[in-house]
Amino acid sequence: xxxxxxxxxxxxxxxxxxxxxxxxxxxxxxxxxxxxxxxxxxxxxxxxxxxxxxxxxxxxxxxxxxxxxxxxxxxxxxxxxxxxxxxxxxxxxxxxxxxxxxxxxxxxxxxxxxxxxxxxxxxxxxxxxxxxxxxxxxxxxxxxxxxxxxxxxxxxxxxxxxxxxxxxxxxxxxxxxxxxxxxxxxxxxxxxxxxxxxxxxxxxxxxxxxxxxxxxxxxxxxxxxxxxxxxxxxxxxxxxxxxxxxxxxxxxxxxxxxxxxxxxxxxxxxxxxxxxxxxxxxxxxxxxxxxxxxxxxxxxxxxxxxxxxxxxxxxxxxxxxxxxxxxxxxxxxxxxxxxxxxxxxxxxxxxxxxxxxxxxxxxxxxxxxxxxxxxxxxxxxxxxxxxxxxxxxxxxxxx
Amino acid sequence: xxxxxxxxxxxxxxxxxxxxxxxxxxxxxxxxxxxxxxxxxxxxxxxxxxxxxxxxxxxxxxxxxxxxxxxxxxxxxxxxxxxxxxxxxxxxxxxxxxxxxxxxxxxxxxxxxxxxxxxxxxxxxxxxxxxxxxxxxxxxxxxxxxxxxxxxxxxxxxxxxxxxxxxxxxxxxxxxxxxxxxxxxxxxxxxxxxxxxxxxxxxxxxxxxxxxxxxxxxxx
Numbered sequence: 001x002x003x004x005x006x007x008x009x010x011x012x013x014x015x016x017x018x019x020x021x022x023x024x025x026x027x028x029x030x031x032x033x034x035x036x037x038x039x040x041x042x043x044x045x046x047x048x049x050x051x052x053x054x055x056x057x058x059x060x061x062x063x064x065x066x067x068x069x070x071x072x073x074x075x076x077x078x079x080x081x082x083x084x085x086x087x088x089x090x091x092x093x094x095x096x097x098x099x100x101x102x103x104x105x106x107x108x109x110x111x112x113x114x115x116x117x118x119x120x121x122x123x124x125x126x127x128x129x130x131x132x133x134x135x136x137x138x139x140x141x142x143x144x145x146x147x148x149x150x151x152x153x154x155x156x157x158x159x160x161x162x163x164x165x166x167x168x169x170x171x172x173x174x175x176x177x178x179x180x181x182x183x184x185x186x187x188x189x190x191x192x193x194x195x196x197x198x199x200x201x202x203x204x205x206x207x208x209x210x211x212x213x214x215x216x217x218x219x220x221x222x223x224x225x226x227x228x229x230x231x232x233x234x235x236x237x238x239x240x241x242x243x244x245x246x247x248x249x250x251x252x253x254x255x256x257x258x259x260x261x262x263x264x265x266x267x268x269x270x271x272x273x274x275x276x277x278x279x280x281x282x283x284x285x286x287x288x289x290x291x292x293x294x295x296x297x298x299x300x301x302x303x304x305x306x307x308x309x310x311x312x313x314x315x316x317x318x319x320x321x322x323x324x325x326x327x328x329x330x331x332x333x334x335x336x337x338x339x340x341x342x343x344x345x346x347x348x349x350x351x352x353x354x355x356x357x358x359x360x361x362x363x364x365x366x367x368x369x370x371x372x373x374x375x376x377x378x379x380x381x382x383x384x385x386x387x388x389x390x391x392x393x394x395x396x397x398x399x
Numbered sequence: 400x401x402x403x404x405x406x407x408x409x410x411x412x413x414x415x416x417x418x419x420x421x422x423x424x425x426x427x428x429x430x431x432x433x434x435x436x437x438x439x440x441x442x443x444x445x446x447x448x449x450x451x452x453x454x455x456x457x458x459x460x461x462x463x464x465x466x467x468x469x470x471x472x473x474x475x476x477x478x479x480x481x482x483x484x485x486x487x488x489x490x491x492x493x494x495x496x497x498x499x500x501x502x503x504x505x506x507x508x509x510x511x512x513x514x515x516x517x518x519x520x521x522x523x524x525x526x527x528x529x530x531x532x533x534x535x536x537x538x539x540x541x542x543x544x545x546x547x548x549x550x551x552x553x554x555x556x557x558x559x560x561x562x563x564x565x566x567x568x569x570x571x572x573x574x575x576x577x578x579x580x581x582x583x584x585x586x587x588x589x590x591x592x593x594x595x596x597x598x599x600x601x602x603x604x605x606x607x608x609x610x611x612x613x614x615x616x617x618x619x
Contacts, residue, residue, distance in 0.1 A: 163600060167607065189591035 008032055026122045030129035058279060059131045065273035065280075066138050066327060068266040073259040074099035077146040080200045080256050083241045086208030102146045102201050103259055109150050111137040113157040121166050132171030132178075132333075133161070139179035139327060142260025143320070143368075144186075145194055146201040152190055156182040176375040177334050180368050187368070195364065199256035210239040215256060216318040217357060217364045219245065223306035230311065250317040261320035271326040280330035283339065284346040288325035289316055291350025299358060307358050315354055324367035325349070334375040338385040345381055349374045415541045423545040427553030430613060434557040435606045439525040443517050444558055445598040451574050453513045454562030455555070460503065460518060462551025464495045465527050469547035472535040479536075488531045489522065496521045526554055561601045569593040 008031075014021045015028040033056075078095030081102075082088065114137045122129040140157055164181035165174045186194045197213025214222075219236055220229045233245040244255050253263025261267075274280030296312035303309050315321065329335060329349055336345035349370045356366025363369060414420075433439050440461075447457045468491045472479075479487050500518045503511040511518065521527060530550050535543040566572055569592030571579040579586035591597045609615070 163603075167603070185591060188594060188596070189589045190587065191590055 004035060008035070024123055026126065026128050027119050030119065030122070033128075056131045056134075059134045061277050061279045062135045062274065062327070063138055065270040066135075066142065066260070068269045069142060069260040069263065069323065069327075070103075070138070072253060072263045072266045073142060074103050076254060076262055077102050077201055077259060079254060080146075081203065083244075084200045084202055084207050084211050085205040086240060088241075098201070098203075103141060105150055106141040106144055106148065106153050106259070107138070109153045110140040110157050113154045114140075114161050117158060117161045117166070121170065125170070127170070130171035132165075136160075136178045140182050142323070142327075143179060143183045143258050145198040146259055147198060147203075148186070148193060152186055152193060156185045156189075159185045172333055174333055176372050177328055177331050180328055180372055180375075183368055184372060199258070208240045212237070213256065215364070216245050216250060216314075220307045220310055220314075220318070221357075221361060221364060227306055229306045229309070230314070233314075247314065247317065250314070258320060258323075261323040264317045264322040267322035267326045274326065274330065280326070281332075281335065281342055283342040284330045284335055285325050287343050287346025288321070288329050288350045288353075291347035292316060292321055292354050293350070294347075295351040295354040299354065305358075315357070319357065319365045320367050321350075321353055324353075324371055328367075328371050329374075334378060336378040336381045336385075338382050341378070341381040341385040344385075345374055345378055348377075415545070420542050420545055423542055424549035424552070427546075427549040428556055429553075429609070430615060432553045432557065432609070433526045433529075433550050434554060434602065435609055436615065437526075437529070439529055440554055441602070443520065443524060444554075444561060444602065445595040447514055447517050448558055448562040448565050448598055449569065449593055450513075450566045450572075451559060451562040453510050454558040456503065456507060456510045457514055457517065458551065458555025458558045460499045461521055461524065461526065461554055462548060463499055464492065464521050465530055465551045466544055466547030467495050468492045468527060469530055469535040469543040470540045472531050473538060473540040473543035476536050484536065485528075488528065492527055492531070493522050526550055557602070557605060560605055561598055564601050565592045565597060569597065 012028070012032075013019055015025045016022070017025075021028075075092075075096055076099070078090075078097065078099035081098050082090040082095060111133075114133045118129055118133050137157075140153070140160070144153060160178045160182035164176060164178045165171065168174050183194075199215055200213055214236070216233055216236075219232050223229045223232050233250075234243070237244040243249060249255060251264050253265060255262050271280070271282075271285050275282045275285070292315050293312050296310070296315040299308040300310075300312060325346075329346060336342050349367075352370035352373060353366040356363055356369055360366070427433060430436065434441065434444055443457065443461075448454045468488070471491050472488055475487070475491075496519065499521070500511075503514070503518060530547060534546045538546070563573065566574075567578065568589045570588050571577060571586035589597075592601075
């Protein structure tokens, strides 16, 4: 630590005003304040309110909340790999090794490209580097399939940061969630690499006989009339991965899927951390789940196709609903800001997710599009909440 | 839709290519561009730019229609009763559009099929109507011709830029010539660029670049 501090102090003068690297001051400042506490903190005298929370701390809390999902995802990628190639008895270390081998490069590319662009923009626009990308850079790998080509991760990250964020003015100014912008970009630009049977990493090995890369959503969507989706899910994977889509396993998350989204359990652990530390809004998380559940119940009542008759609680554990509800919908920048607006925002995300899942065969998973759509509508929701509040107060006023 | 008050450019006779009149051609290319500054004609800019060839044909078609209807309306401008001017303008534009449509059908049939409904929709293109209302109704035929050509070229310029990136990134080709394959590289087409959303993104980037170069800002 001491050595780092000394090195930083040694080069500091050339970045300050008048120094020869003055232009790059903000790049230097970003590294300095990332490694050490900034020297602009208050001293112990005086009567200001002191709190440890700033943007950096807030972002680190979100990252800590994502760690369970990441670790589980790394294990699961390896686990699914060995199941698919017919070696269910592989050792824990081997599974984690394969998982790390697939996941870490994605994380590195996402952070490398994203932070590179952030640094360039902060130097061009002469503002300090914001911490917003720390969370985005971790969210992007978690919503990618495990065998996504790395160049696609790079291109998607660059697109999301430039078009989704910097074009609108940088951290805190973006209209739509940056990580989901990256995923949506890949979804429309290279659909064959992010849909179909890409959810299990096979590598060079041959898949075991009877292996199918289908996800629960695909199974549900393909169920023909007269067939129960639950029965189809329960019998899925017989021969190579018995019981992979039972309700219990769907909840725990040992199934194919995007790296971080599979485990509802780990998402709930993350939700717990976010709610306890006051970082994420519990109203949004609860209302997304509630909206999806209510919509699925309504579809159950109407009936008609096997997917519509899928028990409502299944909708909460398949696909990426839990991950989206906990980490994407609660993004404080793009969500609704008013307290009652958050309920409307969350419920509509849940409702739309189930609608897209069940009725749109082109998009097997709806949570991404639902959140992006509601991101766009969030300011409108806030507008109506605020003007309703004004109206109420004017009526109450006695002038 | 821009239904601006007719801006009167000249009072006394002056040469066709005077400095002021040359501006009629050069302004729409940059600081008064119909797409990136006036934000007109967006729908056709999104629809016909997946490849460069239809974009080029569309740009030429629109330039011809704008310039020639500008001239005709400018000749008639003092005899058109103002209450029915829109319908007169529409009749003139429609005549030209049908002529262009038939020509395209006769000589470049495959491109005409690709452009499909969008040639006919030039009739309702805001740029054409906008120039008639804002310029031809108040100016002599000469400057009106230049104004029409200028705006058509401004529209065409953006169309070609957008078409260039969409065809290059989406299909790895320029005017149907497979660039990356010719260089011996494998290129995976970017599907987003073939969707209208991709065109929106590129138009946005063009506006971003243009405004950071010329410093144009919206005034309210």
